[in-house]
Amino acid sequence: MAYANDINNAATASARPFAGLFRTVQERFARYRVYRETTLELSGLSDRDLADLGLSRATIKAVAYEAAYGA
Numbered sequence: 001m002a003y004a005n006d007i008n009n010a011a012t013a014s015a016r017p018f019a020g021l022f023r024t025v026q027e028r029f030a031r032y033r034v035y036r037e038t039t040l041e042l043s044g045l046s047d048r049d050l051a052d053l054g055l056s057r058a059t060i061k062a063v064a065y066e067a068a069y070g071a
Contacts, residue, residue: 035068 042050042060050056055063 031068035064038064038067 039060042055042063043057045053047057050060
């Protein structure tokens with residue numbers, strides 16, 4: 001006689017909904033970190049260096065946002 005045995009571990013079953021949430025939080029933090037680092041690096045440049053890149057101080061946040069989150 002054959003039978004199928006399907007045992008779900010309670011810990012594994014209850015952790016599944018949190019896996020997606022954890023991944024989402026990780027992705028958001030990673031994007032924010034890119035935004036923050038880009039802003040800090042561009043803010044550290046001189047006005048002349050920014051001009052060489054075709055940027056001004058007023059566009060730093062927009063450029064950092066695009067780098068982290070896309071257009």
